[in-house]
Amino acid sequence: QEDVFKKLVxxxxxxxxxFPSSEIYDGLAAVYDYGQMGVELKNNIKKYWWDSMVLLHxxxxGIDSAIFMHPTIWKASGHVDAFNDPLIDNKDxxxxxxADVLIEDCIAKMDEKIEKEVEKAAKRFGDSFDEKLFRETNPRVLEHKAKRDELHARYAQAMNDVDLNELRQIILDYEIVCPIxxxxxxxxxxxxxxxxxxxMGSTADGSMKVYLRPETAQGIFVNFLNVQKTGRMRIPFGIAQIGKAFRNEIVARQFxxxxxxxEQMEMQFFVRPGEELKWFAKWKETRLxxxxxxxxxxxxxRFHDHEKLAxxxxxxxxxxxEMPFGFKEVEGIHSRTNFDLGNHEKFSGKKIQYFDPELGESYTPYVIETSIGVDRMFLSIMAAAYCEETLExxxxxxxxxxxAALAPVxxxxxxxxxxxxxxxxxxxxIDNLRFDFKCxxxxxDSIGKRYRRQDAIGTPFCVTVDHQTLEDNTVTIRFRDSMEQQRVAIDQLQNIIGEQVSL
Ligand code: ATP
Structure with a gap:
């Protein structure tokens, strides 16, 4: 699996x-550039999301808010005080x-140990192996599992309490070593x-410390009233946004x-207080x-429901x-209550309320958020699509x-x-097709080589023009996945391709 991942990269x-960013200067850690194919795929992902939100509802x-925002916004949102990672240095x-990642890796290793025991036993016992019984009764498995659960409980508690000393103590107690x-x-x-x-501004006349936004959501919250009033929006309604976000991640790995x-694609859905869990369930299902x-x-x-909530x-x-390195988060769905709007009201001193004409009362709306990373989505699609095949x-x-709808070409x-x-x-x-499809x-090179090049970038159709084409206006269309070829009239191409590339 690791190997496949390397090949994918x-x-x-x-x-x-x-491409790695700034490659001719040896790169910049955890920053990447999208090339001529990548940008097309990325744009298609964004369109797939945007249309599903804004066209279909x-x-x-939608909005497009600025990356720079008033610094107090990040006070109100809690990011100045609570958007932290616990770090530890190895002195050697x-x-x-x-610290949390070191401990999580340790837990993952313990899980692996258990799986190895199970695998070994499965091999030894063959068809008669009862996996469930083995997991529940084998002393070695039980011992590993008890140790693992104890560590997990201590870790969850320490993270919950933001207890930095305890995190360090766990690293010492479990003798976690520096990988280097x-x-x-x-x-x-x-x-x-x-x-x-x-x-922001020149230091001579006093400058202001501003942040690069770590999420796009706050741009939506601070524009809640602008959009609601000018768009005459009635609750329940949503505001969607696609844009860049920045985080100084310490463990920058996995491409x-x-x-x-x-880049994030976020949608904040504003609802009546008390109805948020119903909408949370609805958005969970819709997003999956x-x-x-x-x-x-x-x-x-798969879903991973959070036990510990922000x-x-x-x-x-x-x-x-399921990425090549295991199941990983691509999207978060959060019931954020009225926390953000309520805090912006407090910090800005401006009233942020909605008058509900049906109820005849004003309230601070509750919010369901769906938040997905474009780049993680990109990686998941590439990982699922990448395939090495042996042919006849x-x-x-x-x-x-x-x-087909997402393919760059x-x-x-x-x-x-x-x-x-x-x-x-x-x-x-091409002149006839280019207004509808990227051609x-x-x-x-030989036609075979040209097909391979298109396979490698995921082009769903290849159309070959030969001498017969000049006589009867037919071409060969070749399908990427089956490699099947068909003779079709040129004026059928639009329909054949159009049918497949729409979602
Ligand atoms: P993680 O636990 O992996 O750091 P998170 O829970 O902090 O993610 P959220 O704050 O919920 O992530 O952000 C929503 C989405 O934004 C994530 O599901 C992910 O797709 C994307 N995202 C967050 N951080 C990054 C990052 N550093 N690089 C790429 N995408 C990211």
Whole structure:
């Protein structure tokens, strides 16, 4: 699996999907650039989300708020005081780690130990193996599990209490070593705020410390009244936004899964107090359906309901996707109560209330948030699509089985040879298709090589123009996944492609 992930990362680079940022200067950690293919895929993901929110819901509208906001907003939202990671340094390697991640890795290793015992026993006992019974009664498994559960409980408590000393004590008690130096020589645990800050205005006339937003949601909350009034919105209604967010992540790893500059697609749905849990359940279901509609495989998704809730939430769940490195969060759905609007009212001194004409009363609306990372979504799609196939006759190919609607290029048009008027005919076909679909013209190398190149970027259709085309206006259309080829009339192409690339 690790191996596949490495291959995926290099495939992303080789075919113009994702490049390390500032690469000629040896890169910038946890920052990435999207290339010519990546930007198309990313735009298609954003459109898929935006349309599902703003086109399909009469009561959801979009905004695009600025990245810089008044610094008090981050006081009101709790980010100045509570948006922290607990950090610890190893004195020998001088490397810095997130204390919570070190402990979580330790828990994961304990889980692995249990799974190894089960695997070993399954091999030994063969068909007669009763896995459930083994897990419940085997002394070694029970011992590992008891140790693991004890650690997990201590860890959850320490995180809940924000008890930094206890986090350090856990690292010492469980003899967690530095992955680089292999030693247990740890410093104290300190809190580290994840927000980037900068100065606005020149320092001579007094400047203001401003933050790069760590989430897009606050831009929605502070515009609640603007949108509600000017759009004559009635509760329940939602405001959607796509935009960049910034977090000074310490454990920046796993490619575009955890970045310092990333993009979010967030929707805040405003409801009557008391109705939030009903809407939470509704959005949970709606969002999972949206993911599954892409056809990457229903079994790759699961919910992870939070037991421990953030101070502002009264329900929260993650939609997790099976990445090459395990099930990981791609989207969060949170019932944020009236925490944000209430606090902005307090900190700004402006009344932020909604008059409900049906109830004949004013209140601070409650909020259900759906928040998904574009880059994590991108990674999940690429991971599910990447496929190495052995073909009949021993040949092999790498194919990206991207959902056709998201593919960067929808159709490649290729003249069989570079003469006899075939290139001109191919260009003519592209001129007719290019207003509806992203097309690519390719005349270089053998037709087989050209098909492979298109497979590698996930192009769902290749259209080949040959001498017969000049006689009867038919072409060969080749389907990416089945590699099947059909002879069709040129004027059928629009329909065949159109049918597949719409969602
Ligand atoms: P994690 O626990 O993985 O750090 P989170 O719970 O802090 O994530 P949220 O604050 O709920 O994440 O953000 C909503 C979504 O934004 C996440 O589900 C994820 O898709 C995306 N996201 C958050 N942080 C990052 C990041 N550093 N890089 C890329 N995407 C991110």
């Amino acid at each position: 290099s495939h992303c680079k080789e075919y113009g999907f994702v 009469e009561n959801i509208v 390697s001088k490397k810095r780690y997130r 130096s292999g030693t247990k020589n740890w410093t104290d645990v300190r809190q580290f705020n994840l927000m980037f800050s900068t100065e 575009i899964f955890r970045m310092r500059e990333f 359906k949206w993911h599954k509609a892409l056809g990457l495989g229903d079994q790759k998704y 101070h502002y939430a009264n329900a929260a769940t993650d939609i997790e996707f 006759g021993g040949d092999s190919r790498v194919v990206l089985r991207l959902p 929808k159709v490649a048009v290729m003249p069989l040879v570079r003469k006899d008027g075939l290139p001109e005919k191919a260009r003519e076909i 690519q013209y390719d005349e270089k």
